[in-house]
Amino acid sequence: MREQDTTRLADEIVRFIRMGTRFRGMLKTGELGAEFSALMLLLPLRSSGPMRVTDLAELKQADPSTISRQVAQLVKAGLARREADPEDGRASRIAVTETGEAACERLRAARVALLGEALSDWPADRISAFAGLFEEFNSSIEALLRTDPIASPREIP
Secondary structure, eight states: OHHHHHHHHHHHHHHHHHHHHHHHHHTOOGGGSSOHHHHTTHHHHHHHOSBOHHHHHHHHTOOHHHHHHHHHHHHHTTSEEEEEETTEEEEEEEEEOHHHHHHHHHHHHHHHHHHHHHTTTSOHHHHHHHHHHHHHHHHHHHHHHHHOSSSOOOOOO
16 A cells, blocks of 8 residues: 555656646746746755855755856846855855845745645645645655765756
């Protein structure tokens, strides 16, 4: 029975990913001046503070050249800035600007509103249980990605 449930979960994940592009479009991020994937870099920068591109790439489990390109979009849009790394003056760190902070809040509010609408018929206890299970699931996937030597680093949509 476990394999059948795991197969069902795998199918539902594919279904969820397919809906992702349409969901992202509903967030109306176009006027923020950067691609959605670049905007998603603001969240770890906001929560963890300024960091080097290489550290951000490792955190996102993505290729550093991809992260570098996305960071350039954020800087150009005024959502992030480069600052000297206090540990190594030759290196720079990426930090969120005030404009970037406002964009983060706007994205969070839009996500919460859309999910609230989608889950409006769900009882509060089911939403809470699902959130806890989804968090546990994501943590398990992140742990696997960090420890699997075969997995190539790339951003998960």
